[in-house]
Amino acid sequence: MNAPITAPAGTALPGLAWDHGFARLGPRYYTHLHPTPLPAAHWVGRSESTARLLGLDSPAWHGDDTLQVLTGNAVPEGTEPLASVYSGHQFGVWAGQLGDGRAILLGETRNGFEIQLKGAGRTPYSRMGDGRAVLRSSIREFLCSEAMHALGVPTTRALSVTGSPASVRRETIETAAVVARVAPSFVRFGHFEHFAAQGDEDALRALADYVIDRYYPQCREVGADTPGGAYAALLAAVTERTADLLAHWQAVGFCHGVMNTDNMSILGLTIDYGPFQFLDAFDPGHICNHSDHQGRYAFNRQPQVAYWNLYCLAQALYPLIDSEPATLAALEPYKARFPAQFLLRMREKLGLLQPREDDGALLDRLLALLAQDKVDYPIFWRRLAQAVAAGDFGPVRDLFLDRKTADAWLLSYSERTIEQNQAQAADLMLNTNPKYVLRNHVAQGAIAAAQQGDFGELQVVQGLIEAPFDEHPLLAHHADFPPDWAAHIEISCSS
Incomplete structure (x- = not known):
């Protein structure tokens, strides 16, 4: 296994000091090893908010030293890279020993965040795998980590994606990438x-x-x-x-x-x-x-x-x-x-400012109606929020085939909310129901462009999912109904 060079002290990941809480548990829990280098590393995407979370100096962290570290080509002084061992149940069946098969933990920062490189090469736990990640799946993880954070969902974060022309075989030959993942801890049930x-x-x-x-x-x-x-x-x-x-x-x-x-x-x-x-x-x-x-x-x-x-x-x-x-x-x-x-959480999406005992029944009726007509989930909730703000439920009604049942529910909803402060309810809903989520076809558009060396669409999508409740009127097509071909996107465990 090729060992990366050690980056000159003070030049890599500027502003970070390291600690190693998990490593102090001892060698029963992990194997020390260095990432395996990749040729011709380049930036694909970066998260400035995650960098601020870590306390990285900006824009100094945009430099080549950091690029090499976050690709696994250089190991900064003070880190103790390792891959941890764990086991687990996969699809309900005991799978025995697993472990970090393609993720290497650089270490823990003094402000309490672990930085892990996913796709950084083989480890003792790779189980016949190559230890690599491909550009396609790495972009998906990078974008979704940051999208979930912006939606308020507890999540690991993603600091960056870096790419390389190195070939990786999945269903087809693809190019390699590395995601720098961030979390207070990557300990799992399986440990x-x-x-x-x-x-x-x-x-x-x-x-x-x-x-x-x-x-x-x-x-x-x-x-x-x-x-x-x-x-x-x-x-x-x-x-x-x-x-x-x-x-x-x-x-x-x-x-x-x-x-x-x-x-x-x-x-x-x-x-x-x-x-x-x-x-x-x-x-x-x-x-x-x-x-x-x-x-x-x-x-x-x-x-x-x-x-x-x-x-x-x-x-x-x-x-x-x-x-x-x-x-x-x-x-x-x-x-x-x-x-x-x-x-x-559903009361917030509905803008119900004061809870009532029959709210659950109102929600159950709605979810059954949404399922019956296969209504677009993000669009429904955003239109409902806008309807409360504008006092016009016509665009919501248009989403349903069963207009009679939809009208009956909307009447019940209106009666439930008639005594509320509508402006306050609308504000809550517009800040709870996102206009933009990371739909598969939106992610696929960014991936397809990136595979051709164009990372502009990734930056556009990243800007949307980092501010998902804003209107972004010039980019509203990213919040529209998915095209027919989106139904045929297949996402598997190799994704």
């Missing part, structure tokens, strides 16, 4: 499953203690003198964060596509953007991953799958909790928290 499956309780406990002390310190106090202690409190906290995350996903119409336990963040973040999709037509049973032949990860199954994954995490933590009632009790909040959080 805990790995050590539980090995029967290594000491390593399991050390990992849990690290996560608690670093990210969930309140669990020490919450778990004091209670069955299961801090470890049961950790499971309960992760359960709540995961419920909140799924409520966000379902409200914005986001399909993850591959909710394996190794793709579930212990911090409740959206992680591993592979075959994702934002809904076009509202179809609760939509399957965005063409590798998901059984529909395990269909849109309407995501909340149940998340609970199943939490149960797997509970099994992994059980040796530490050492109490079946305490373990089950830590999972129990999901059953009430997810529907409550989902209804909360």
Whole structure:
């Protein structure tokens, strides 16, 4: 494996100082290695807001030293690159040992963010893979990470995409790229499953203690003198964060596509953007991953799958909790928290300023109507917000084939909201229901141009998804109904 050069001190990733919390756990959890260089690296995309989050000096970080570091061609002084080991359930089946097969963690910054290079070459966990990522999938992950952040959905971030003319074989020959991903931690449910499956309780406990002390310190106090202690409190906290995350996903119409336990963040973040999709037509049973032949990860199954994954995490933590009632009790909040959080978010989308008991029934009727007529999900919500602002529901009504049922629902909605402050409700809705989401065909347009060496469309799309609630009138076609060919875009696990 070719080792990158070491960048001169002080020239790479300007403004960052490094720490290595995860690395201090010891070699049972990872393998130290350097990324494998790529030839002729070039910038594809950069996120200035993520750079500010890290404290990177701008515009100094736009230079060639940083480009080489974020491609894996140079390792900045003070970093300790590594690939971590974990296991997991994939499509409901125990897959055994997995790990960072194409992601290498550069390290952790002193202000508490890990920087990981996805596509940086083979690791001991590559499982016959090449350790690379292609330009197509890297652009999708870069854009969606930043789109989800702008929508308020908990997510890992993306600092940059860099490209190279190096060839990578997937379904066809494509070119290589590297995404620099950022998160407080990339620890997954699968990390805990790995050590539980090995029967290594000491390593399991050390990992849990690290996560608690670093990210969930309140669990020490919450778990004091209670069955299961801090470890049961950790499971309960992760359960709540995961419920909140799924409520966000379902409200914005986001399909993850591959909710394996190794793709579930212990911090409740959206992680591993592979075959994702934002809904076009509202179809609760939509399957965005063409590798998901059984529909395990269909849109309407995501909340149940998340609970199943939490149960797997509970099994992994059980040796530490050492109490079946305490373990089950830590999972129990999901059953009430997810529907409550989902209804909360949907009330905001509906502009319901004061909750009422019959709001759930009003929402259920709407979702059934949207599904019946396969109404475009983002366009419906944006038009509803604009209708409340303008007092004209005609454009909303035009979205439905079943006008009679739509009229009946709109009447119920109008009666429900008649006593509200309409200006206040409209403002809430216009800042909750985005005009722009990262539709597949919009991402594909940016990808097709980038594959020809033109990154201008990527920058346009990035500007839209970073300010998704703004009108951007000159670019409104990106918020229009998808073209017919968009229905034939196939997104699989290689995406």
